Amino acid sequence: MRRAALTPNPIPSLGLGLRREFLDQVLTELPAVAQWEIAPENWMGRGNLAEYQLDYLRDHYPISSHGLSLSIGSQDPLDEAFLLRLKAFLDRFSINRYSEHLSYCSVGGHLYDLLPIPFTEAAAEHVIARVRRVQEIIERPLVLENISYYASAATELDELSFIKRILQGADCELLLDVNNVYVNSINQGYDPHQFICELPSSRITYGHIAGHHEEAPDLLIDTHGAGVKPAVVELLQLAQQVHGPFAVVLERDFNIPPLGELLNELYELDQQLQPLGEALHGN
Amino acid sequence: MATNKPSPDWRELQQQWAAAIRAPNQGSLPGVEPRRLAVYQRLVFNNIDSFISRGFPVLRQLHNEQQWQQLIYQFMQQHAAQSPLFADIGREFVAFAQQTLPAVWAQLAQYERMEVDALYAEVDYQLLHATNAAAEPVLTANELLDGVQFRVNPSAQLGVFQYPVQQVSAANPQPPAAAEPVCLVVYRELTSQPHWQQHEAVKFMQLTPLTMVLLETLQQANGSTLRAALASLQPYAVGYQPEQLAQALVTVVEGLMQRCVLFLAPE
Numbered sequence: 001m002r003r004a005a006l007t008p009n010p011i012p013s014l015g016l017g018l019r020r021e022f023l024d025q026v027l028t029e030l031p032a033v034a035q036w037e038i039a040p041e042n043w044m045g046r047g048n049l050a051e052y053q054l055d056y057l058r059d060h061y062p063i064s065s066h067g068l069s070l071s072i073g074s075q076d077p078l079d080e081a082f083l084l085r086l087k088a089f090l091d092r093f094s095i096n097r098y099s100e101h102l103s104y105c106s107v108g109g110h111l112y113d114l115l116p117i118p119f120t121e122a123a124a125e126h127v128i129a130r131v132r133r134v135q136e137i138i139e140r141p142l143v144l145e146n147i148s149y150y151a152s153a154a155t156e157l158d159e160l161s162f163i164k165r166i167l168q169g170a171d172c173e174l175l176l177d178v179n180n181v182y183v184n185s186i187n188q189g190y191d192p193h194q195f196i197c198e199l200p201s202s203r204i205t206y207g208h209i210a211g212h213h214e215e216a217p218d219l220l221i222d223t224h225g226a227g228v229k230p231a232v233v234e235l236l237q238l239a240q241q242v243h244g245p246f247a248v249v250l251e252r253d254f255n256i257p258p259l260g261e262l263l264n265e266l267y268e269l270d271q272q273l274q275p276l277g278e279a280l281h282g283n
Numbered sequence: 284m285a286t287n288k289p290s291p292d293w294r295e296l297q298q299q300w301a302a303a304i305r306a307p308n309q310g311s312l313p314g315v316e317p318r319r320l321a322v323y324q325r326l327v328f329n330n331i332d333s334f335i336s337r338g339f340p341v342l343r344q345l346h347n348e349q350q351w352q353q354l355i356y357q358f359m360q361q362h363a364a365q366s367p368l369f370a371d372i373g374r375e376f377v378a379f380a381q382q383t384l385p386a387v388w389a390q391l392a393q394y395e396r397m398e399v400d401a402l403y404a405e406v407d408y409q410l411l412h413a414t415n416a417a418a419e420p421v422l423t424a425n426e427l428l429d430g431v432q433f434r435v436n437p438s439a440q441l442g443v444f445q446y447p448v449q450q451v452s453a454a455n456p457q458p459p460a461a462a463e464p465v466c467l468v469v470y471r472e473l474t475s476q477p478h479w480q481q482h483e484a485v486k487f488m489q490l491t492p493l494t495m496v497l498l499e500t501l502q503q504a505n506g507s508t509l510r511a512a513l514a515s516l517q518p519y520a521v522g523y524q525p526e527q528l529a530q531a532l533v534t535v536v537e538g539l540m541q542r543c544v545l546f547l548a549p550e
Contacts, residue, residue: 027479041368047403052479069367075294082367107301109363112334112372113327115300123293151312151319153296187319221322 014270015064015249017224018057022259027056031263035062037249040098041069044089054093064097064206064249065090066175072134072144073117073127074104083137090138097206099143099175102127102163114147118154119162124169131170143205145175148183148212148222159184160195167203174199176246177208178235179228183220192235201243209236209269210251225254227265233272240273248273305359331355331372338373339395342388345456357383373399387446387457394448397440397469401485404438408477411437412547424533428509432548433536435502438471439544443495449487466495472543488542493519494535498544506548509536 015035018026026036036057043050057063067086071079090098103114117123134142146163157165167174176199185192211226228250236248250266300323303312307324311317332355336343343351362379364372373396380392411434422431442448444465447458469487490498493516500515501507509532513525520528539545 024480042370045368045370045403045405048406048408048477049479049482050403051405052477052481056479068369071367075297079367104297107297109365110367111301111304111327111359112330112364112369113323115297115304115323118291118293118296120291120293126293150322151315153300153315154291154293156291215322216318219318219322 013245013247013273014266015062015247016262016266017066017249017251017253019253019256021256022262023053025259027053029259030060031259033061033263033266034247035064035249037064037066037251038095039068040065040086040089041067044085058093058095063093063095064099065095066145066249067098067100068114069105069110069112070100070134071104071106071110072100072102072130072142073123074106075126076106076108078130078133080133080137083134087138087140090140096140097143098138098140099145099206101147102144102166103147103149116147116149116151116153117162118156119152119159120154120156121165123154124157124162124165127166128169131166131172135170135172141173141205142170143173143175145177145208146180146184148177148180148187150187150219150221152188159188159190160198164198164200167200172203173205174203175206175208176204176239176243177210178239179208179210179212179232179251180222182229182232182235183212183222186218186220189218193238196235196239197242199239199243204239204243204246206247206249207236207239208249208251209233223254224251228269233269236273245273306356328352328355328359331359334369334372335376338399339376339392341395341451342391344453345388345451354383370399370403385457387448387451387460390444390446391448391451394442394444394467394469397442397467398485398487400440401438401469401471404440404471406437406471406473406477408473410434410548411473412549424530427533427536428529430508432506432508432550433501433512434506434546434548435498436470436473436544436546438473439498439502440469441495441498441502442467442469449489464492464495466490466492468495468498468544470544473546486542488544494539497532497535498539501545509533 013034015037016033018036018038043054101114102117104117105111105114117127131142144166181192181195185195209228209232210224211228213221213223213225215221240246250269252262299312303310303320304323304327312320335355346354358376358379362375364375366375377392377396380389384392445460447461447465449467450458467487467489469485471483472486474481474483496516496519497512500512504512513529513532516528517525536545
């Protein structure tokens with residue numbers, strides 16, 4: 001049911017992925033949002049205006065960062081020059097939280113999109129060593145997100161075992177993307193409830209929620225281009241019941257509606273989730 | 284669920300996936316349903332295409348759908364993009380274009396990229412005395428020549444081309460090489476009070492070769508009087524007496540200050 005003219009909680013527990021499409025409006029109106037999540041790759045090396053905008057945003061909100069190009073699972077060498085630059089960027093804007101995708105996006109050069117790491121022991125070992133190195137360089141925890149994927153490259157391990165193996169082996173945190181769990185459960189044919197329940201609670205630092213597109217009944221695409229489906233909201237509620245409350249960010253990257261509409265969706269979602277303690281806000 | 288198949292080599296699998304995504308018409312991936320592989324092929328292509336199409340609108344117009352698609356795939360297959368930053372995809376494309384496209388289009392790609400580089404240039408506003416030309420006190424010709432130091436707008440991108448790249452369009456896709464070098468500057472119109480609400484406009488201007496040498500000289504000197512720059516210019520100003528050249532330059536410099544291309548350096 002769609003409610004009109006929602007009044008947000010004084011401090012909503014949900015954050016929102018920041019898009020340039022509505023950036024000026026955000027900076028002008030400063031709407032109630034728990035935190036903004038930015039992709040560092042879209043802000044680094046983007047000139048003075050981006051710097052002023054981010055400074056201004058930082059003055060008014062907590063900011064989390066969610067990277068796109070780390071390529072943690074790639075056989076290409078880890079880009080340490082980039083990591084040093086990234087660290088300087090995160091330090092410059094006092095951004096503590098850096099999350100990335102448990103995926104790879106480069107093989108002999110960048111492809112600029114997220115591919116599923118073959119789920120093998122050897123690949124897990126490779127990722128674990130790289131996560132440790134990244135955490136050393138950026139001097140922050142690396143929070144890894146379970147990605148959506150449309151085909152498995154290898155199934156020596158199942159997805160859940162692969163993720164748990166890395167979280168434990170690298171001693172790192174999980175960004176639980178419940179939309180990705182839902183999308184994968186349909187695409188790969190597994191039980192999303194069981195998947196969520198078997199994740200290690202202590203590793204879950206924050207969550208993502210988003211909409212997807214149904215290309216076929218057995219092929220969902222993680223577009224971030226539509227409203228969040230009720231089944232996905234239910235999964236998030238389940239995750240918070242099982243693992244305790246955690247900060248959540250709503251992602252919307254395509255078919256971006258007017259900011260007011262997006263905020264209404266956020267406030268509506270907010271009322272369906274457990275409230276967060278003050279201490280858990282932002283970063 | 285884990286299976287009992289022999290452990291596949293994950294590096295080999297990544298190579299196969301990347302190859303299948305970069306060259307979609309060259310076969311399939313064992314064990315992967317074509318429609319699922321097609322999702323990745325589409326996502327990767329569309330993402331890279333959108334960055335390049337937006338970054339090179341003129342070049343895009345000169346290609347039909349099929350030609351453009353072929354060019355993007357060629358880029359994906361032949362160029363190992365090193366930068367993790369999305370804003371750099373265009374720079375990667377320019378490097379590829381130099382190896383691949385006819386000279387006039389390779390230079391057009393360079394020119395179109397200058398606009399992005401000007402927009403994203405990091406400017407230290409502290410190094411500029413005043414960013415608003417109207418606020419400058421009126422300086423005499425002698426003061427302009429000897430009394431002040433000039434600095435080129437730090438966002439300025441200077442380009443010297445064989446072809447009139449700024450005139451390329453769908454109606455004029457491959458103009459012949461120009462008789463003398465085509466000198467262009469693309470720069471951000473810096474404002475005196477930088478702020479998150481100030482979207483500074485990107486401007487471009489065609490320059491005479493002599494003015495281009497002046498800007499290059501001042502850029503390299505990183506703050507210089509006009510008099511000091513004159514010496515470097517004299518060899519290019521055949522037929523000009525030093526004082527004539529100085530007078531001509533004073534006029535040029537006033538125009539460049541008005542247009543935000545040149546600034547006074549702080550004293």
